[in-house]
Amino acid sequence: MLRRSTQAVLAAASLASVAVSHQVLDLGTVDWTLASPNFSHISVPGKVPSQVHLDLQDAQVIGDPLHALNEFNLRWIAYSNWTYTSSPLALQKNASSTWLVLNGLDTFTSIEFCGQHVAATNNQFRQYYFDVSAFLGFCDRPVLSINFGSAPIIANATRAIPGQETWPFGVQQLYEFPNREYIRKEQSDFGWDWGPAFAPAGIWQPAYVVQLPPQNVYVRNTLVDIYREGQYNFYAPDQTKDWVLNASVDYLGSLPLGVNVQYTISDASGENLQAGSLSNVTSEDGRLTGSTSVRDGAVEPWWPVGMGQQQLYNLTLNIVDSSNTTVVTVKKRIGFRTIFNNQTPISQEQIDLGVAPGGNWHFEINGHEFYAKGSNFIPPDVFWPNVTEQRLRQLFDSVIDGNQNMLRVWSSGAYSPDFMYDLADEMGILLWSEFEFGCALYPVNEKFLENVAHEVEYQVRRVNHHPSLAYWAGGNELENLELQTVYKKAPDEYPRYLAEYETLFLDTIVPILLGNTKSISYSPSSTTNGWQSLDFSKSQPITQRYENLTAGAIYGNTDSYNYNITQLGNLSRYPVGRFANEFGYHSMPSLQSWQQAVASEDLSFNSSVVMLRDHHPPAGGVNTSNFYNASIGQGQMTMAVQKWYPVPDKTDSLANFSAWCHSTQLFQAEFYKFQIEFYRRGSALPERQLGSLYWQLEDQWQAPTWAGIEYDGRWKVIHYVAKDVFKPVIISAYRNVTNNDLEIWAISDLWSSISATVNLTWYDWSGNKLNISMDATTNVSVGAINGTKILVSNLDTILQGRDAVNALLRMDVSAQGSRPNSNSTQTFTHTNWFHPAPLSSSNLTDPGLELSKNNGSFTVKATSGVAAFVWLDYPGGAVLNFEDNGFWLAKGEEKEVGYKVKSDTTGGRWKDAVTVRSLWNNALSEGY
Ligand SMILES: *[C@@H]1O[C@H](CO)[C@@H](O)[C@H](O)[C@H]1NC(C)=O
Ligand SMILES: *[C@@H]1O[C@H](CO)[C@@H](O)[C@H](O)[C@H]1NC(C)=O
Ligand SMILES: *[C@@H]1O[C@H](CO)[C@@H](O)[C@H](O)[C@H]1NC(C)=O
Ligand SMILES: *[C@@H]1O[C@H](CO)[C@@H](O)[C@H](O)[C@H]1NC(C)=O
Ligand SMILES: *[C@@H]1O[C@H](CO)[C@@H](O)[C@H](O)[C@H]1NC(C)=O
Ligand SMILES: *[C@@H]1O[C@H](CO)[C@@H](O)[C@H](O)[C@H]1NC(C)=O
Numbered sequence: 001m002l003r004r005s006t007q008a009v010l011a012a013a014s015l016a017s018v019a020v021s022h023q024v025l026d027l028g029t030v031d032w033t034l035a036s037p038n039f040s041h042i043s044v045p046g047k048v049p050s051q052v053h054l055d056l057q058d059a060q061v062i063g064d065p066l067h068a069l070n071e072f073n074l075r076w077i078a079y080s081n082w083t084y085t086s087s088p089l090a091l092q093k094n095a096s097s098t099w100l101v102l103n104g105l106d107t108f109t110s111i112e113f114c115g116q117h118v119a120a121t122n123n124q125f126r127q128y129y130f131d132v133s134a135f136l137g138f139c140d141r142p143v144l145s146i147n148f149g150s151a152p153i154i155a156n157a158t159r160a161i162p163g164q165e166t167w168p169f170g171v172q173q174l175y176e177f178p179n180r181e182y183i184r185k186e187q188s189d190f191g192w193d194w195g196p197a198f199a200p201a202g203i204w205q206p207a208y209v210v211q212l213p214p215q216n217v218y219v220r221n222t223l224v225d226i227y228r229e230g231q232y233n234f235y236a237p238d239q240t241k242d243w244v245l246n247a248s249v250d251y252l253g254s255l256p257l258g259v260n261v262q263y264t265i266s267d268a269s270g271e272n273l274q275a276g277s278l279s280n281v282t283s284e285d286g287r288l289t290g291s292t293s294v295r296d297g298a299v300e301p302w303w304p305v306g307m308g309q310q311q312l313y314n315l316t317l318n319i320v321d322s323s324n325t326t327v328v329t330v331k332k333r334i335g336f337r338t339i340f341n342n343q344t345p346i347s348q349e350q351i352d353l354g355v356a357p358g359g360n361w362h363f364e365i366n367g368h369e370f371y372a373k374g375s376n377f378i379p380p381d382v383f384w385p386n387v388t389e390q391r392l393r394q395l396f397d398s399v400i401d402g403n404q405n406m407l408r409v410w411s412s413g414a415y416s417p418d419f420m421y422d423l424a425d426e427m428g429i430l431l432w433s434e435f436e437f438g439c440a441l442y443p444v445n446e447k448f449l450e451n452v453a454h455e456v457e458y459q460v461r462r463v464n465h466h467p468s469l470a471y472w473a474g475g476n477e478l479e480n481l482e483l484q485t486v487y488k489k490a491p492d493e494y495p496r497y498l499a500e501y502e503t504l505f506l507d508t509i510v511p512i513l514l515g516n517t518k519s520i521s522y523s524p525s526s527t528t529n530g531w532q533s534l535d536f537s538k539s540q541p542i543t544q545r546y547e548n549l550t551a552g553a554i555y556g557n558t559d560s561y562n563y564n565i566t567q568l569g570n571l572s573r574y575p576v577g578r579f580a581n582e583f584g585y586h587s588m589p590s591l592q593s594w595q596q597a598v599a600s601e602d603l604s605f606n607s608s609v610v611m612l613r614d615h616h617p618p619a620g621g622v623n624t625s626n627f628y629n630a631s632i633g634q635g636q637m638t639m640a641v642q643k644w645y646p647v648p649d650k651t652d653s654l655a656n657f658s659a660w661c662h663s664t665q666l667f668q669a670e671f672y673k674f675q676i677e678f679y680r681r682g683s684a685l686p687e688r689q690l691g692s693l694y695w696q697l698e699d700q701w702q703a704p705t706w707a708g709i710e711y712d713g714r715w716k717v718i719h720y721v722a723k724d725v726f727k728p729v730i731i732s733a734y735r736n737v738t739n740n741d742l743e744i745w746a747i748s749d750l751w752s753s754i755s756a757t758v759n760l761t762w763y764d765w766s767g768n769k770l771n772i773s774m775d776a777t778t779n780v781s782v783g784a785i786n787g788t789k790i791l792v793s794n795l796d797t798i799l800q801g802r803d804a805v806n807a808l809l810r811m812d813v814s815a816q817g818s819r820p821n822s823n824s825t826q827t828f829t830h831t832n833w834f835h836p837a838p839l840s841s842s843n844l845t846d847p848g849l850e851l852s853k854n855n856g857s858f859t860v861k862a863t864s865g866v867a868a869f870v871w872l873d874y875p876g877g878a879v880l881n882f883e884d885n886g887f888w889l890a891k892g893e894e895k896e897v898g899y900k901v902k903s904d905t906t907g908g909r910w911k912d913a914v915t916v917r918s919l920w921n922n923a924l925s926e927g928y
Contacts, residue, residue, distance in 0.1 A: 022210060022211065022212055022213075022216065022218055023091075023092060023095070023210070023211040024208050024209075024210050024211075024218065025089060025090070025091065025208060025209040025210075025211075026206065026207075026208055027048045027086065027144070027203070027206075027207040027208060027209065028047070028048045028049065028206060028207070030048075030086050030087055030089060031045070031086070031087040032045065032046035032047060032048060032084050032085065032086055032087070033045065033046055033084070033085045033087075034046030034052065034055050034056075034082060034083070034084055034085075035082075035083050035085070036080050036081060036082050036083065037080075037081050037083065037147075038080040038081060039080065042056075042061060044056065044058075044059035044061060045058070045059060046084045046085075047385075048084070048203045048206070048207050049104070049202070049203055049204050049205050049206055049207070049385045050202050050203065050204070050385045051106065051200040051201060051202035051204055051383050051384075051385055052077055052082045052148070052200060052201050052202050053065050053074065053077060053198055053200050053383060054202075054383050054385060054386060055202070056077065062074060062077075064597075065196075065198060065382070065383075066196070066382075066597055066701045066702065066711075067597050067598075068597065068598055068599065068602070068609050069608075069609055069612055069613075069624075071196035071197065071198065071613075072612070072624040074198065075622065077198070077200075078150060078151065078152055078177070078197075078198060078199035078200070078201075079150050079152060079153060080150060081147060081148060081149055081150060082147075082148045082201050082202070083145060083146065083147045083148070084145070084146045084148075084202070084203055085143060085144075085145040085146075086143055086144040086145070087143070088141050088142055088143055089142045089143070089144065089209060091136065091142050091209060091211060092211050093136070095133070095136075095211035095212060095213065096133075096212055096213050096214040096216070096253075097131060097133045097211070097212045097252075097253060098131070098132050098133045098135075098136050098209065098210070098211045098212075099129055099130065099131055099132065099133075099209070099210040099211075099212070099218065099252050099253075100113065100118065100128070100129065100130045100132055100144070100207070100208075100209060100210075101127070101128075101129045101207065101208045101209075101210050101218070101220055101252070102121075102127065102128045102129070102203070102205070102207045103127050103205035103206050103207065104124060104125070104126075104127070104203070104204045104205025104206075105121050105124065105128060105146065105148075105203060105204070105205075106124045106148075106185065106186075106200060106201055106202055106203075106204040107121075107122060107123065107124040107148075107151055107183065107184065107185040107201070108120075108121070108122055108148060108149035108150075108151060108154045108183075108201075109121045109146050109147060109148050109149070110146075110147045110149070111130070111144070111145070111146050111147075112143075112144070112145040112146075112147075113130075113132045113135050113139075113142070113143075113144050113145075114132075114135040114136065114138075114139035114141070114142055114143065115139075115141070115143070116135050118130050118132060118135070122154075122183070122184065122451065123184040123185075123451050123454070123455055124184060124185045124186060124204070124414070125184060125414065125415055125436060125455040125458070125459060126184075126451075126454050126455050126458055127220060127221065127458050129220060129252055131252075144209075146203060148201035148202065150199075150201075151177075151183060151185055151189070151190075151199045151201065152177040152178075152179075152190070152199050154183065155177065155178070155179035155180060155182050155183045155190075156178070156179055158179065158182040158183060159178075159179040159182050164182070164443070164445075165443040165444065165445065165500075167441055167486070167497070168486060168489040168490040168493065169489070170485060170489055171440075171441060171482060171485050171486050171489060172439075172440045172441070173439035173440060173618065174618065174620050174621065175188075175190060175191030175192050175193065175197065175615070175618045175619065175620075176190055176191025176197035176618075176619055176621065176622050177190035177191060177197055177199055177622060178190075178621070180440070181440040181441065181442050181443070182443060182448075184436075184451055184452065184455060185199075186379065186384075186412070186413055186414045186436065187412035187413075187436060187437070187438055187439075187440070188378070188379060188412050188413055189382075191615065191618070191619065192378075192412070192615065192618075193615045193616040193617065193618045193705075194378065194586075194615065194616070194696065194699070194700070194703070194705035194706060194707070195378070195379075195382060195615070195700045195701060195703075195705075196382060196613075196615075196701055196703075197622070198382050198383070200382070200383055202385070204384055204385055210252065212252070212253040214254075215254060215255065215256045215321075215327075216253050216254075216327060216328075217251035217252060217253040217254070217255055217319070217327060217328050218251060218252045218253055218328075219249050219250065219251050219328055219330050220250050220251065220252055221249075221250040221458060221461050221462055222247065222248070222249050222250065222317075222330050222332060222461070222465070223246075223247070223248040223249075223250075223460075223461035223462075223464050223465070223516055223517075224245065224246070224247050224248075224315060224332050224334055224464060224465035225244075225245075225246040225247075225248075225464055225465075225516070225517050225518060225519055226243055226244070226245050226246075226334060226335075226336055226337075226465075226519060227243070227244055227246075227338065227518045227519040228241040228242070228243060228244070228338055229241040229242050229243075229244055229293070231244075231338065231518050231519065232518060233513075233514060233517070233518060233519075233520060233521050233522060234343070234344075234521060234531070234534055234541070234542075235340075235344065236340055236342065236344070236364060236367070237338040237340060237367070239296075239338070239366065239367040240296065241296060242293050242294060242295050242296045243293065243294040243295075243296065243299070243336055244291055244292075244293055244294075244518075245263075245265075245291060245292050245293070245294055245315070245334075246289070246290075246291040246518075247261070247263070247278060247289070247290060247291065247315070247317055248287060248288070248289035248290075248461070248516075249261075249287065249288045249289075249317065249319070249330055250286060250287050250461065251286055251287075251288065251328070252286065255283065255288070255319070255321075255327060256321045256322070256327065257322070258321065258322035259281075259283070259288070259319050259320060259321055259322075259327065260277050260278075260281065260319075260320050260322075260324075261277060261278040261281055261288065261290045261317055261318070261319055261320070262275070262276070262277055262278075262317070262318040262320055263275065263276065263277070263278055263292065263315065263316065263317050263318070264314075264315075264316045265294070265299070265313050265314070265315055265334075266313065266314045266316070267313055267314075268312070273298060273299060273313070274292075274294060274298065276292060277290075278290025278291060278292050278317075279291055279292060288319065294336070299311075299313065299336045300336070301335075301336050301337050301366050302335030302336060302337040302425075302467040303337070303365065303366065303428065303820070303821060304365060304370075304405045304406070304428045304429070304430050305400055305405050305427060305428030305429065306403075306405055306428070306728070306819060306820070307365060307368075307370060307405070307428075307751075307819070307820040307821060308820060308821035308822075309821075310335070310425065310426060310427065310428045310467075311335060311336075312333050312334065312335050312425060312426070312467070313333070313334050313335065313336070314331060314332075314333055314334075315331065315332045315333070315334045315465075316329060316330070316331050317329065317330040317331075317332075332465045333422070333425065333465075334465050334467070335425060335466075335467030336467070337365060337366055337467045338364075338365070338366055338367065338519065339363060339364070339365055339430065339467075339469075339470045339471070339519070339520070339521075340363065340364045340521060341361075341362075341363055341470075341471050341521035341523070342360040342361070342362055342363070342364055343359055343360055343361055343521075343523070343530035343531050343556075344359070344360050345358075345359055345360075346358050346359065346360060346553075350688070354686060355686060355688045356552065356553065356554045356686035356687060356688075357550070357552065357553045357554075358549075358550070358553030358554040358555045358578075359529070359530045359531075359545070359553075359554075359555040359556065359578075360530075360578060360688075361530055361555070361556050361557050361577070361578035361579050361690075362578055362579055362688075362690035362691060363406075363430070363470065363471070363690070363691070365430075368751065368820070369690060369785060370405075370690070370749070370751075370785070370820070371680070371683060371690055371691065371692075371749035371785055372405060372406040372430070372579070372690065372691035372692070372693065373403060373404050373405050373406065373691075373692060373693075373726040373749070374399070374404035374405060374406040374407050374408070374429075374430075374692075374693045374694075374697075375399075375404060375407060375408075375693055375694050375695070375696060375697040375708060375722070376407070376408045376409075376410050376581075376582060376693055376694070376695045376696045376697060377407040377408065377409045377410060377431075377696075377697050377698065378410050378413060378696055378697070378698065378700060379413035379414060379700055380392065380395060380698055380700060381700055382700050382701065384414055384417075387417075389419045389423070391713075392419070392420055392423055393423055394713050394879070394902050394903070395697075395698055395709065395713065396423050396424065396427050396429060397427075397881070397900075397902065398709055398713065398715065398719065398881060398902075399427075399429055399697070400427055400428075400429070401723065401881050401900070402708075402715075402719050402720075402722060402723040402726065403722075403723050403726035403727060404429070404722075404726060405428070405429065405430060406429070406430040406431075406432060406470065406691070406693060407424075407429060407430070407431055407432065407693075407697060408432040408434075408526070408581055408582075408693050409431050409432060409433050409434060410434065410438070410476060410526075410696075411434030411435060411436055411437060411438045411473065411474075411475050411476045411526065412436055412437065412438035412439065412475075412476055413436065414436065415433075415436065415459045415462075415463070416431065416433065416463070418462070418463070418466075421463055421466035421468055421469065422466070424466070424468035425466050425467055425468045428468075429468055430468055430470040431466075431468045431469055431470055432470050432471045432473065432581075432693075433463070433469055433470070433471065433472055433473075434472065434473040434474070434475060434476065434526060435452075435455075435456060435459075435472065435473070435474050435475055435509065436475075437474060437475030437476070437478070437504075437505075438475050438476030438477065438478075438526075439476055439477055439481065439482070440482065441478075441482050441486070441497060441500065441501060442504055444500045444503045444504055449503070449504065449508050452504065452508060452509070453508055453512060456508075456509050456512045456513070457512050457516065460472070460512065460513055460516045460517060461516055464516065464517050464519070464520065469520060470520075471520060471521055471522070471523075472513060472520055472521070472522045472523075473522070473523050473524070473525065473526045473528075474504075474505035474509055474522070474523065474524035474525055475505065475524070475525060475526065476525075476526050477525070477526060477527055477559060477582075478501065478505065478524065478525035478526070479524070479525035479527060479528045479529070479544070479546065480525070480527040480528070480559055481527075481559075482501075483497070483498060483501060483546070486498075501524070502524075502544075505524035505525070506524055506540050506542055506544075507540050509522075509524070510522065510539075510540040510541075510542060511539040511540055514539075514541075524542075524544065526557075526559070526581060526582075527556070527557055527558065527559040527581060527582065528544070528556050528557065529544070529545040529546060529547070529549065529555040529556035530544075530545055530555055530556045531543065531544055531545060532544060532545035532546075532548060554576065554577060554578060554686070554687050555577075555578070556577055556578060556579075557577055557578060557579040557580065557581045557691070558575035558576075558577035558579070558580050558581070558582075558583075559575075559580075559581060559582040559583070560574060560575045560580070560582070560583045560675075561582075561583065561584065561585075561695075563585070563636050565636065565639050565640040565643055565644075566643065568640070568643075568644055568667070568670065568671055568674070569670070569674045569735070569737060570737050571674070571678055571734060571735075571736065571737075572736070572737075572738070574674075574675055574678050574679075576682070576687050576689075577687060577689065578687060578688065578689060578690065578691075579689065579690055579691035579692075580675070580679045580689070580691060580692050580693065580694075581691070581693050582693070582694075582695045583672070583675050583694055583695060584668075584671075584672065584694050584695035584696065584706040585636075585640070585667070585668050585671045585672070585706065586614075586616055586633065586636070586637065586664075586668070586704050586705055586706050587637060587661075587664040587665045587667065587668035587704065587705075587706075587716060587717075587718070588637065588660070588661035588664045588665065588704050589661065589699065589702050589703065589704070589705075589707075589710045589711070589716070590658070590661055590662070590665075590710060590714060590716070590873075591603070591654070591657060591658035591661055592714065592875065592876035593699075593702040593710040593711060593712065593714060593876075594610070594657075594661070594702055595876055596702055596711070596712065596876065597613075597701070597702040598610065598613075598702070600654070603653075603654060603657050604653065604657055605634060605638065605657065605660060606634070608627070610634075611627055611630040611631065611634060612624065612627070612630055613701070613702070613703040613704070614630045614633040614634055614703065614704045615630075615633075615703070616629075616632075616633040616636075616704070616705075617629045617632055617633060633704060634704070637664040637667070637704065638660075638664075640664070640667040640671075641660065641663040641664055641666075641667055642840075643838070643840060644667055644670070644838050644839060644840050645663050645666060645667065645839050645840050645919065645923060646839065646840055646844060646919070646920075646923035646924055647663075647840075647923060648660050648663060648922060648923045649923075650926055650927070651926060652926070652927075655926070655927060659922050659923065662717070662871065662917075662922050663922060663923065664704075665716045665717040665718065666717055666869055666919065666922075668706075668716070668717065668718050669716075669717040669718040669720075669721040669869075669886060670721075672694050672718050672721065672722060673721050673722075673725055675692075675694070676692050676694065676722060676725045676726070677725055677730070677732040677734070677747075678734070679691075679692040680692060680725070680730065680732075680747050680749070680787070681732070681734065681745050681747055681787050683747065683749065683785050683786055683787060684745070684747065684783075684786045684787030684788070685787075690785070692726075694706075694708070694718075694722065696708070697709060698710075698711075699711045708722060712879055712903075713879040713902055713903065714879050715881065715882075715885070717869070717871070717885070717886045720882070720884065720885040720886040720887075721886050723884075724830070724884070724886075724887070725832075727828065727830050728748060728749055728750050728817075728819070728828050729746065729747070729748045729750070729754065729756065729782070729813060729815045729817070729828035729829075729830055730746070730747050730748075730813070730830045730832065731744065731745070731746050731747075731758065731790075731811045731812070731813035731830050731831075731832050732744070732745060732747070732811070732832050732834075733809065733811065733832070733834035735795060735834075735836070739794070740794055740795040740796050741792075741793070741794050741795075742791070742792075742793050742794060742795045742798065743789055743791060743792050743793075744758075744760065744776065744789070744790045744791040744811060745787045745788065745789055745790060746758060746780055746782050746787065746788050746790055746813050746815075747782065747786075747787035747788075748782040748783075748784075748785070748786065748787070748815070748817070748828075749785050750784065750785070750817045750818070750819065750820065750828075751784050751785065751820040752784050752817065752818065753781055753782060753783045753784055753786075753817075754781065754782050754815040754816060754817035754828070755779065755780070755781045755815065755816055755817075756779070756780050756781070756782055756788075756813050756814065756815035756816075757778060757779055757813070757814050757815070758776065758777065758778050758779075758780060758790055758811070758812065758813050759778070759810075759811070759812040759813075760774055760776050760790075760791070760809060760810070760811055760812075761809070761810045761812075762807055762808065762809050762810075763807075763808045763809075763810060763866055763890060763891075764806045764807065764808070764843070764866075765806055765808065765842065765843045765844055765845045765865055765866050766845050766864075766865050766866075766891065767847075767862070767864070767865045767866050767890060767891020767892065768891075770802070770807060772798060772799070772800075772802070772807075774791055774793060774798055775791070775793070776790050776791040777790050777791070782815070795836055799836070803837075804836040804837040805837040805841050805842050805843050806842070806843040807836055807837075808833060808834070808835055808836075808866055809833065809834040809835075809836070810831065810832075810833055810888075810890060811831065811832045811833070811834065812829070812830070812831050813828075813829065813830050813831075814827060814828070814829045815827070815828045815829075816828075831887075831888075833868070833888045835868075839868065839919060844865075844868070844919060844920045844924060845864070845865040845866075845920065846864060846865060846920055846921075846924075846925070847862040847863070847864060847865040847866060847867035847868075847889065847891070847918050847920060848862065848863035848864030848865065849861070849862055849863070849867055849870065849889075849916050849917070849918055849921070850863055851872075851914070851915070851916040853911065853914070854896070856898060856899075857896050857897060857898045857899070858872060858896070858897050858899075858914060858916075859894055859895065859896045859897070860872070860889065860894065860895050860897065860916050861889070861892075861893070861894035861895075862889035862890065862891055862892070862893055862894075862918075863891070863892070864891065865891050865920075866888065866889070866890055866891060867888060867889040867918040867919075867920070868888055868918055868919040868920070869886050869887075869888065869918055869919045869922075870885070870886070870887050870888065870889055870895075870916060870917075870918050871885060871886060871916065871917050871918065871922070872885050872897060872914060872915075872916050873914070873915045873916070873917065874910050874913060874914045874915075875906065875910050875913040877904070877905045877906040877910065878901065878903065878904040878905065878906050878910035879901075879902040879903045879904075880899045880900065880901055880902060880910070881899060881900045881902060882897050882898070882899045883897050883898040883899065884897050885897070
């Protein structure tokens with residue numbers, strides 16, 4: 001029910017920008033009926049915005065789509081047509097013009113108004129608007145009816161059109177429903193390896209009927225672009241220049257002659273910082289554009305979290321007629337920042353500082369390099385209308401609590417709603433954004449390209465004013481996966497497919513992007529070796545580098561997956577690049593999450609229900625009896641646990657399932673920890689590595705996936721472990737698994753150097769200190785966004801014949817420093833543990849964990865040994881972010897852990913059911 005009320009508020013908020021002289025009927029406020037020509041017995045109340053599955057669920061025609069194997073049972077919905085029909089609309093008869101404004105239709109529709117065909121649509125990501133004035137004149141029953149066709153059937157039919165584009169077998173990644181690449185609909189609606197395939201339909205975004213008096217307009221979209229004078233998307237902006245604010249309003253209706261645009265920029269106290277008329281106003285084809293300049297220093301810059309304040313301003317645009325009467329007002333919340341994705345060649349100056357030659361690939365905020373820490377965001381729900389601002393706020397709180405500053409909003413979902421960018425603006429989360437293409441190549445016929453062009457223009461203009469918008473990429477894994485697969489499968493045809501790729505991702509998208517924004521950088525593919533050269537005499541200036549690489553040089557960003565379980569911690573297998581934008585391994589969600597969707601008798605690793613919710617490797621079709629791929633995915637998790645951890649073998653089958661789920665999370669957490677530490681050390685190495693975004697932030701259902709946050713918001717072990725290794729200052733050990741060479745580094749992503757004290761102590765598992773001395777520096781300084789080697793040695797030399805299974809190194813660092821843009825000095829600490837032997841063969845002992853509950857916190861103490869991966873667990877029905885979890889404790893060490901309650905349906909009773917375990921309890925003792 002929350003879903004509805006929040007949307008009503010959002011719709012009202014967006015109406016606030018409309019002047020009073022219009023009549024805008026929010027179609028979310030009228031009654032709708034949902035029926036299907038395929039099923040005469042179904043006729044239920046419909047909603048706007050919504051999707052068919054949600055409305056059928058509300059009407060109890062179907063159960064929870066996410067329950068058990070309902071994904072497969074509900075395919076009939078996707079194979080059918082569905083019609084949303086409004087009640088008669090209360091409209092004026094004497095308006096000068098009447099428009100349908102549809103911000104999002106998912107996807108194939110035939111629209112009727114007053115019983116007349118208005119239009120057909122075929123792109124989920126476009127805003128559609130139709131002048132229906134002529135229909136209203138002779139209309140007794142102003143009813144709007146939108147008939148949605150079946151996306152899987154239409155995708156197939158599009159594929160079958162004679163002359164349609166095809167690709168060599170194996171190039172197009174097939175999840176469940178085929179042929180997604182022919183249609184402009186959320187690609188993961190047809191299945192992905194972390195989500196179900198529902199192919200939903202519906203009026204998924206707000207929709208309006210707008211009625212205008214003469215000489216009046218309705219603003220349907222507004223671009224605001226803020227950049228430094230002379231700024232150009234592919235080069236570092238000059239931070240001494242004044243700001244330019246370019247505003248461009250898309251409207252329906254007609255403006256009186258001689259309009260002017262008055263603007264004010266005000267701060268949260270309501271005070272106007274600057275006001276006046278926009279200069280250089282031009283007006284054509286329903287678009288009014290003008291600009292002004294804002295003196296450098298007149299406004300405070302916007303910074304991402306951890307780097308300064310998230311300063312925002314209100315921009316008000318008043319379009320006034322020649323007698324200075326306001327025709328329409330537009331408000332946008334803006335911020336002043338430059339965000340630059342630097343792919344320029346490595347300079348001699350950088351080489352002199354030890355950077356390997358090649359190309360840069362990193363982000364700069366307001367002229368400063370920074371270390372990007374974060375993860376990849378997928379659609380947080382299979383049904384977008386079910387995503388509320390409150391849910392995203394909770395998720396973004398976890399992003400901030402997890403020490404993350406950037407999310408890559410993965411490109412085969414949907415363009416993010418404004419309320420998501422609004423939250424990111426307020427919280428300081430940079431959103432690397434992408435056009436919705438991925439893991440496929442796409443057709444380049446004229447109709448397809450024209451359809452994409454409309455989509456790109458609308459979306460680029462809609463979100464550009466948000467200071468959290470960090471970057472645009474053309475699509476997911478196109479250069480490193482798709483083009484390379486074509487090259488392997490059909491080398492003779494590679495030039496043709498490459499040319500087509502460039503037709504879409506360079507020739508079509510780039511001129512539109514550059515025509516609308518000077519502030520945002522672009523790359524055709526999420527993972528890329530970057531551009532090789534730029535030619536500004538062309539409307540599309542980019543020549544991509546692809547594989548034109550020079551030996552010894554380093555280019556671009558990296559994307560790396562390795563399901564060979566023997567390779568945990570083998571640093572030589574990680575890619576050396578400038579920025580890591582994807583890497584990961586899947587794990588099971590907690591028992592508490594499984595219980596939301598799966599009956600207790602099915603809660604075992606090999607039950608059909610659990611297996612068939614594992615979509616990795618991809619199912620490869622809609623066949624639901626093929627357990628083969630699911631068993632590979634389940635096997636990868638199982639074998640990883642068996643190789644690296646003591647194996648749970650509890651008598652109680654539910655406790656055993658829970659322990660196994662947890663163990664897969666421990667593997668995942670260690671797998672990511674090694675890589676994040678490796679990439680962060682790269683900031684001090686010739687690769688000058690400046691980003692680590694793991695796959696993936698969150699879940700959209702309860703299933704085995706790469707997520708760090710489960711569907712209801714509960715953190716897996718990895719989200720806590722990533723929080724720990726994303727701290728500004730960390731200490732970590734790097735072991736060469738081939739020759740046992742060991743290095744220890746202190747690493748900092750602060751913007752000024754720090755002086756740090758280091759402590760290294762060896763223990764056995766019973767918690768006794770070992771008499772091992774290492775020739776390590778104890779007082780070190782670490783440069784800005786850099787690292788310092790504390791120790792270089794060899795493990796065999798260090799252990800001097802001691803058995804590694806009973807030796808553990810505890811590393812502590814404590815540093816004085818200050819955060820970017822802050823004058824105050826603070827202490828940054830980090831503790832890390834290195835276990836030289838796999839935990840599966842280590843001499844684990846019962847650490848004798850004790851848990852006490854305080855007012856607002858818990859205290860955990862290890863009384864009889866070293867505790868690995870201490871885990872505070874809590875029952876379903878609540879969601880908490882603990883301050884710390886998944887940590888290690890020395891014998892006798894106690895730790896007080898605070899928490900934030902994110903949601904609670906237990907009436908506070910969760911507190912009595914909090915438990916604590918460590919690796920020892922999880923695998924080597926009975927009970928949960
Ligand atoms: C189903 O939808 C498609 C696409 O809009 C349309 O062409 C077809 O006529 C519809 N069929 C029915 C029975 O409504
Ligand atoms: C779509 O085509 C595939 C073969 O490419 C077929 O297996 C599937 O049944 C078709 N789906 C529909 C809804 O017709
Ligand atoms: C923008 O204006 C709204 C009221 O219209 C106010 O609540 C808000 O604080 C303002 N925000 C900023 C950043 O100026
Ligand atoms: C208006 O256009 C002129 C000529 O192109 C340019 O010099 C000036 O900077 C523009 N003014 C603003 C505020 O953009
Ligand atoms: C138009 O009105 C605004 C305030 O509403 C005022 O600041 C401005 O001076 C007026 N301009 C003219 C030309 O009257
Ligand atoms: C909608 O979202 C809620 C969380 O707010 C979730 O519990 C529910 O399962 C979702 N429904 C569907 C059908 O995705």
